[in-house]
Amino acid sequence: MNKQVVIEVYGAEQICASCVNMPSSKETMDWLQAAISRKYPQQPFTIDYIDIYNPPEHEEKKVFAQRVIEEDLFYPVVLVEGKIVGEGNPRLKAIYSELEQFGYQPK
Incomplete structure (x- = not known):
């Protein structure tokens, strides 16, 4: 692997109106972090949460x-x-596929 990939999760405290009964954006970020860490151990990445209604000054x-x-x-x-690799209910397969484009190797 050549590069530490940056993953960004844009969301809000309130669940999207079309995403009722889905996990919150922060819960999705935590789930992604755990799943990616298990699939690609010892392969670092950065995951950031950005609140769409209160984004950072960047x-x-x-x-x-x-x-x-x-x-x-x-x-x-x-x-x-x-x-963009996921929207609403992101699919791990699409995210994994994109990570592998950057040289990540599954366990």
């Missing part, structure tokens, strides 16, 4: 948070190195 994150709101994307929206 301009790129603010712009994407606004896009989630304006385009009515289903959140949480999961990005791997800036590419």
Whole structure:
């Protein structure tokens, strides 16, 4: 593996109206972190949660948070190195596939 991948989870405290009975964005982030750590042990990655209604001062994150709101994307929206790989109820298979593009090897 050549690079520590950055995964971003954009979401909100309130569950998306179309995502009733789904885990919250933060719960999804915790679930992803655990699942990825198990699948790719000893292969570091960074996972960040960004609240779409209170994004950090980083301009790129603010712009994407606004896009989630304006385009009515289903959140949480999961990005791997800036590419959307999951929306609403993200699929591990899609996320794993993207990580493997960066050289991650499953256990």
